[in-house]
Amino acid sequence: MSLEGYRGRLLELLRSAGASVGDELVVSTASGDVEGTLMPRYQLSDQLHLVLKLKNGYNVGMALGRISGVRVKGKGREPSFSPPPRPRATAGLPKVLILGTGGTIASRVDYRTGGVKAALSSEELYHLVPELSGIADISTEATMNIYSENMTAEHWSALARRAGDALKEGFDGIVVTHGTDTMHYTSAALSFALDSPPVPVVLVGSQRSSDRPSSDSATNLIGAVTFAARAPVSGVFVVMHAGPGDDELAIHAGVRVRKLHTSRRDAFRSVNGAPAGTMKDGEMRLDQSLPPRRSGAAGLSVIPGFDGRASLLKVYPGFHSSLIGDLVRGGCRGIVLEGTGLGHAPSSSYADIADAAKSGVFVGMSSQCMNGSVRMTVYDTGRDLAKLGVVPLGDMLSEVALVKLMWLLGQGYDSPKVADMMTKNLRGELRERRPL
Amino acid sequence: MSLEGYRGRLLELLRSAGASVGDELVVSTASGDVEGTLMPRYQLSDQLHLVLKLKNGYNVGMALGRISGVRVKGKGREPSFSPPPRPRATAGLPKVLILGTGGTIASRVDYRTGGVKAALSSEELYHLVPELSGIADISTEATMNIYSENMTAEHWSALARRAGDALKEGFDGIVVTHGTDTMHYTSAALSFALDSPPVPVVLVGSQRSSDRPSSDSATNLIGAVTFAARAPVSGVFVVMHAGPGDDELAIHAGVRVRKLHTSRRDAFRSVNGAPAGTMKDGEMRLDQSLPPRRSGAAGLSVIPGFDGRASLLKVYPGFHSSLIGDLVRGGCRGIVLEGTGLGHAPSSSYADIADAAKSGVFVGMSSQCMNGSVRMTVYDTGRDLAKLGVVPLGDMLSEVALVKLMWLLGQGYDSPKVADMMTKNLRGELRERRPL
Numbered sequence: 001m002s003l004e005g006y007r008g009r010l011l012e013l014l015r016s017a018g019a020s021v022g023d024e025l026v027v028s029t030a031s032g033d034v035e036g037t038l039m040p041r042y043q044l045s046d047q048l049h050l051v052l053k054l055k056n057g058y059n060v061g062m063a064l065g066r067i068s069g070v071r072v073k074g075k076g077r078e079p080s081f082s083p084p085p086r087p088r089a090t091a092g093l094p095k096v097l098i099l100g101t102g103g104t105i106a107s108r109v110d111y112r113t114g115g116v117k118a119a120l121s122s123e124e125l126y127h128l129v130p131e132l133s134g135i136a137d138i139s140t141e142a143t144m145n146i147y148s149e150n151m152t153a154e155h156w157s158a159l160a161r162r163a164g165d166a167l168k169e170g171f172d173g174i175v176v177t178h179g180t181d182t183m184h185y186t187s188a189a190l191s192f193a194l195d196s197p198p199v200p201v202v203l204v205g206s207q208r209s210s211d212r213p214s215s216d217s218a219t220n221l222i223g224a225v226t227f228a229a230r231a232p233v234s235g236v237f238v239v240m241h242a243g244p245g246d247d248e249l250a251i252h253a254g255v256r257v258r259k260l261h262t263s264r265r266d267a268f269r270s271v272n273g274a275p276a277g278t279m280k281d282g283e284m285r286l287d288q289s290l291p292p293r294r295s296g297a298a299g300l301s302v303i304p305g306f307d308g309r310a311s312l313l314k315v316y317p318g319f320h321s322s323l324i325g326d327l328v329r330g331g332c333r334g335i336v337l338e339g340t341g342l343g344h345a346p347s348s349s350y351a352d353i354a355d356a357a358k359s360g361v362f363v364g365m366s367s368q369c370m371n372g373s374v375r376m377t378v379y380d381t382g383r384d385l386a387k388l389g390v391v392p393l394g395d396m397l398s399e400v401a402l403v404k405l406m407w408l409l410g411q412g413y414d415s416p417k418v419a420d421m422m423t424k425n426l427r428g429e430l431r432e433r434r435p436l
Numbered sequence: 437m438s439l440e441g442y443r444g445r446l447l448e449l450l451r452s453a454g455a456s457v458g459d460e461l462v463v464s465t466a467s468g469d470v471e472g473t474l475m476p477r478y479q480l481s482d483q484l485h486l487v488l489k490l491k492n493g494y495n496v497g498m499a500l501g502r503i504s505g506v507r508v509k510g511k512g513r514e515p516s517f518s519p520p521p522r523p524r525a526t527a528g529l530p531k532v533l534i535l536g537t538g539g540t541i542a543s544r545v546d547y548r549t550g551g552v553k554a555a556l557s558s559e560e561l562y563h564l565v566p567e568l569s570g571i572a573d574i575s576t577e578a579t580m581n582i583y584s585e586n587m588t589a590e591h592w593s594a595l596a597r598r599a600g601d602a603l604k605e606g607f608d609g610i611v612v613t614h615g616t617d618t619m620h621y622t623s624a625a626l627s628f629a630l631d632s633p634p635v636p637v638v639l640v641g642s643q644r645s646s647d648r649p650s651s652d653s654a655t656n657l658i659g660a661v662t663f664a665a666r667a668p669v670s671g672v673f674v675v676m677h678a679g680p681g682d683d684e685l686a687i688h689a690g691v692r693v694r695k696l697h698t699s700r701r702d703a704f705r706s707v708n709g710a711p712a713g714t715m716k717d718g719e720m721r722l723d724q725s726l727p728p729r730r731s732g733a734a735g736l737s738v739i740p741g742f743d744g745r746a747s748l749l750k751v752y753p754g755f756h757s758s759l760i761g762d763l764v765r766g767g768c769r770g771i772v773l774e775g776t777g778l779g780h781a782p783s784s785s786y787a788d789i790a791d792a793a794k795s796g797v798f799v800g801m802s803s804q805c806m807n808g809s810v811r812m813t814v815y816d817t818g819r820d821l822a823k824l825g826v827v828p829l830g831d832m833l834s835e836v837a838l839v840k841l842m843w844l845l846g847q848g849y850d851s852p853k854v855a856d857m858m859t860k861n862l863r864g865e866l867r868e869r870r871p872l
Contacts, residue, residue, distance in 0.1 A: 149753075152753055182752075259805050262808030314774065320768065347583075367698050369695050371696055372698030
């Protein structure tokens, strides 16, 4: 227990009160006293709020400027569970780094210890999922602890940098534990930011927290670590349940996957193609065209830097195309339209689209059909849109197109270069057009 | 050949030139002369533009105010194909009305005759798809001729009114031919606007135009007419290919269907449940819970009136929630958010969401996962959103939620009534929550 991760004025305040992470605190504010447990901090947490976990399990954040005093009411207890079993000898096992970002997969330990970081120490992971110690020599690191719907371009950049460093440090595989809401956006982000990783970078989440009998946490984590440690391939992948049963996991390419169910354990599906592979009873069946695992980081390029000034707009009957102008005036530099059918938008939106394109904002067209490919040459309306400067995005998923656009904008490319790169396949996100 | 459908100044102009539909005209405008074939007009066409079909197949519309003269260059030729076979005796056959709206399903005759209306005369339909004459006594009517991405709330209202009248006129079934891009939005619109239709109202489209060897036009049209004429059930449905083959058609409930492929013939799929039925070799297998066909229009309510001041916003990492305020300032009265996972949006968007809800704008939450149900009680972030006034929309498809919202707003209901009705199942669009 310490104040690790706290910085600046927040650190001073807590230190002067003699507080440690896990302590019961009474914090006085203008609105009254608040009692709760001091939460650990993470790399990317803001340092302007003090966060306490209340007795009812909710977290509350108090702005530093509103805090008039901090008092320690009780020192934090050690975690109540028994010491974990000594890991088996890990010499010779592949080295895997687990990078925690938050989400359901880490949530049991959350509630047990009142803090999330603990969930990600190697010892506790071994304790919770003892099978891991037979699979890999595991290191763990909490890079952030957020609900995945709060992920932003900046988080992707930070995560990509850390994963890139770890690849250079020589890990045999990397596992990123992630909330499932936007895990497919992050898998796309890492796919673009990590060019030619030598080993697997695996995102994994959980649809049911580990305190539920139906939890998929352990199965998914074991599968992800096994794949990261031992798969003979390289690249960015998502590993989750392949079906309702616990016996088969699917391996999805990071740029070809989508969350397609709110609650099922097999919510993640490869879209517009088969999964990159499956794992059943430890046996992997993998797409033979995947790039092989390599030794050393030669050939790896780490290219973080995402620019959040890109938006995704879904088209609908009576589409309010004034939103396009609103985005442009707000500083947006690129827009992915999720059009209808082969890539269409109402003709009433043409003027707004043309204005945006003329002003140098990238406007790309994907399809809300999700499957199949945008084809703007079939109907005259598609040709009209192309003439306005709308760039057809083939069979790229709209979510992947948005992430790729944020990434290209983050590289500082000008509009023609962005448009050019958006229509080129870089990571398997865009397949050759097949005849209808 | 006549000037049927033309009104007002446009009619006077054409009449004084001695022009008829199908004639070759030379139209003089400020920008020069334009030569082309005079196109037929439809119920909902605007009467402020003269539309000619150019030699290259494109249509061009010229604003009435810019036209300085019209000259007939050549009189329209009769359609070049041979007279259709005399329909078999239709006495005793069920009476089916085909309402044309445009789209690929009507496109062959477009190109053959230079006009679309002709495609929808009974004789020509019989000629093109002779099987129809053995199935039903068919009447046809072109209500509009538009690409379906240009459908609006007003078009839905007009179509619902016409379909409602036809149901009262005693047709045994109604078929609406429709472009596929937004056919599922229109099927939802008709589902809400036609309460308890006594017979089937069937939307049908085509993914490949009838001049292509792979066309699904004839199969789909025969299937739709057969279902409309003979199915023992009532309600609003979409009938399209069930698979890649020509032998099976799927019957989808109008509020449970989505276009899920840009080009495949089996693009339409029932989402979050099985189709309402299938048809193979003329044999129907139907969900036993569908309401039965009835004689007479007793019990039917026709409730058109859609208000386009509702929007659908898809949430993404770094979501630009300022769009919400932009919509509200633009007069929008309701917003469906297509959130992540169980129904989430970034916490950075909470203030904008709260502002909209406080101002009386309806804000509902659906999920971009598409399958499964929104559940805003599982995570504290969902509970936070509910406290801000966001209404969870269960397992309603986001597209259906948007249409329902436009319909409720069109009925003039106030915000509490809209919120109440959005969370009640009216047409099968919202199923009971099942335990996770």
